[in-house]
Amino acid sequence: MNDITLLREVGPDAAPLPREVRSSARAALLAEIGAVGIPARRRLWLPSRTAGVRITAGVAVAAVAWTAAVVIAGPDPTGTPASGVTLVDFEMPTFPLSLDPVPEGLRAAFDGDADGSSVADYRDAAGENGFTIYVSDEAPDPGDVQGREVTDVADVDVGRRNAELVTGREDYCDVDDQGLASHCRTRPFAVLVTEWREDLWVSLSGQGRYTEADRLLHVADSLIDRPQPATLRVGLAPAGWSVQFFKMGRVLTLVDDADEQQTLTVQIPQPADVVPPGELLDQLMSPVGPLVPVTVHGRPAHLVLLDSGYLDQRIWFLQAQFADGTTFELQAPEAFSQEQVLEMAEQVTYTP
Amino acid sequence: MSAGPPDPPQLRALPSALPTDSELIARSVDEPEAFASLFDRHATAVHRYLGRRVGDLADDLLSETFLIAFRRRAAYRADHVEVRPWLIGIATNLVHGHVRTEQRRYRALARAAGTQEAPGADPADATDRLAAEALRGPLAAALASLKTRDRDVLLLVAWAQLGYEEVAAVLDVPIGTVRSRLNRARRQTRAALGTTATFEETR
Numbered sequence: 001m002n003d004i005t006l007l008r009e010v011g012p013d014a015a016p017l018p019r020e021v022r023s024s025a026r027a028a029l030l031a032e033i034g035a036v037g038i039p040a041r042r043r044l045w046l047p048s049r050t051a052g053v054r055i056t057a058g059v060a061v062a063a064v065a066w067t068a069a070v071v072i073a074g075p076d077p078t079g080t081p082a083s084g085v086t087l088v089d090f091e092m093p094t095f096p097l098s099l100d101p102v103p104e105g106l107r108a109a110f111d112g113d114a115d116g117s118s119v120a121d122y123r124d125a126a127g128e129n130g131f132t133i134y135v136s137d138e139a140p141d142p143g144d145v146q147g148r149e150v151t152d153v154a155d156v157d158v159g160r161r162n163a164e165l166v167t168g169r170e171d172y173c174d175v176d177d178q179g180l181a182s183h184c185r186t187r188p189f190a191v192l193v194t195e196w197r198e199d200l201w202v203s204l205s206g207q208g209r210y211t212e213a214d215r216l217l218h219v220a221d222s223l224i225d226r227p228q229p230a231t232l233r234v235g236l237a238p239a240g241w242s243v244q245f246f247k248m249g250r251v252l253t254l255v256d257d258a259d260e261q262q263t264l265t266v267q268i269p270q271p272a273d274v275v276p277p278g279e280l281l282d283q284l285m286s287p288v289g290p291l292v293p294v295t296v297h298g299r300p301a302h303l304v305l306l307d308s309g310y311l312d313q314r315i316w317f318l319q320a321q322f323a324d325g326t327t328f329e330l331q332a333p334e335a336f337s338q339e340q341v342l343e344m345a346e347q348v349t350y351t352p
Numbered sequence: 353m354s355a356g357p358p359d360p361p362q363l364r365a366l367p368s369a370l371p372t373d374s375e376l377i378a379r380s381v382d383e384p385e386a387f388a389s390l391f392d393r394h395a396t397a398v399h400r401y402l403g404r405r406v407g408d409l410a411d412d413l414l415s416e417t418f419l420i421a422f423r424r425r426a427a428y429r430a431d432h433v434e435v436r437p438w439l440i441g442i443a444t445n446l447v448h449g450h451v452r453t454e455q456r457r458y459r460a461l462a463r464a465a466g467t468q469e470a471p472g473a474d475p476a477d478a479t480d481r482l483a484a485e486a487l488r489g490p491l492a493a494a495l496a497s498l499k500t501r502d503r504d505v506l507l508l509v510a511w512a513q514l515g516y517e518e519v520a521a522v523l524d525v526p527i528g529t530v531r532s533r534l535n536r537a538r539r540q541t542r543a544a545l546g547t548t549a550t551f552e553e554t555r
Contacts, residue, residue: 014407
């Protein structure tokens with residue numbers, strides 16, 4: 001018996017589909033079929049993410065982008081908020097490599113999940129020149145990307161490692177402030193791939209000036225084994241929670257391991273999307289409490305309880321600033337006490 | 353005047369065969385009620401796949417799978433993948449929202465099995481049904497320890513019985529990636545069971 005057969009025959013099995021479950025699911029489908037044409041259908045996003053989408057129109061574009069990039073899960077109608085949480089020290093996952101030195105004028109942003117960070121994006125202030133470092137445990141294929149035409153594959157050396165430098169042209173579109181593609185064109189690309197060590201492949205993808213082979217190779221030569229923390233970090237988290245994902249260096253979501261409907265999100269809004277405190281109550285959806293003035297990082301901040309619009313669940317929304325004046329927002333389930341929300345916020349750090 | 357050639361015999365139309373899944377989806381774009389037949393055809397298979405992965409939560413995810421499929425029916429491409437794998441792919445994405453539930457289930461099954469019977473000491477016994485039964489616990493523990501993307505590929509092949517190309521299509525990854533993930537998942541599963549079982553290679 002091979003392992004696949006073993007899985008089929010003695011792997012975990014399922015209970016038979018109960019008649020009432022089948023009937024209920026079929027009825028739900030028929031109701032949906034009957035409702036076709038009726039606008040404003042219920043979205044299937046997790047409530048706290050939906051809340052993030054709805055806070056301001058400006059935030060909506062960015063929030064939709066990262067919401068769409070993660071799992072779309074249906075709300076669990078049986079999910080109930082925890083009655084309370086206990087905050088404990090928390091270590092963020094890291095990206096396994098660093099650059100020494102970091103090219104002047106570039107800043108890093110990391111993407112990842114509970115297993116660690118797999119993407120480090122280094123970009124200049126204009127966002128036009130830079131490179132992205134991907135790490136994975138399987139060999140990437142830079143040519144296997146839609147809209148990309150490989151024109152050359154060259155063997156190169158990175159330190160004492162063999163590498164492939166893949167170059168060509170790729171389709172590229174700008175994304176407007178509605179999240180729609182515009183001004184499409186082709187541009188050159190260069191990707192350098194090397195096996196850093198067993199089960200760790202590194203792919204370095206250059207943009208702008210970093211599509212030049214020499215420049216990309218120079219970056220690759222400066223890669224070292226030194227883990228880097230994410231730019232947006234929390235120093236505390238509820239016991240039993242873990243990182244669900246972090247994106248673009250500006251968004252971090254934690255999730256309750258026992259109830260994946262319960263999430264906590266910290267995000268750094270773009271400066272243009274920061275809502276003036278005097279307009280918060282008007283722009284936030286369904287506030288159910290007053291705007292409470294509080295202090296975070298020694299600066300004035302504002303806390304308000306919102307109706308999430310989902311299963312009568314309410315969430316805290318905090319707008320606060322770091323010492324340098326950068327605004328951040330924190331959303332947490334109502335199971336957090338007001339003091340715990342502030343404790344969490346005091347331990348949020350941002351080092352772009 | 354001679355009569356012309358006789359009219360050809362009228363061909364009586366044969367009862368039409370049942371529409372294929374793809375035809376039902378295509379029809380459902382304009383006639384949404386046609387989609388209900390797909391539920392009747394595939395609900396049991398989708399529920400069993402979900403149930404093996406997330407237990408009782410399958411009851412909820414079954415409904416969501418078909419609701420999402422219905423809403424995306426206009427984007428379905430028959431040349432890309434058949435309907436059953438397409439539905440299984442949607443179900444797999446829903447499981448991703450409950451990874452911890454899935455892992456807890458496997459760990460609980462591993463613990464429960466561990467209290468019942470220890471694995472056989474003789475590797476040769478793995479070919480024996482009783483010895484295979486004894487591997488339930490270690491097998492569940494092995495599944496809990498796999499990375500989600502590797503587990504997806506392994507279980508799409510083992511439980512949903514999809515081919516490599518179908519797995520590649522529903523996960524939207526190159527077929528080479530499917531092979532490497534499957535190899536890794538199988539290697540790790542065998543390693544986890546290695547002290548208690550030997551395996552035949554799958555061809």
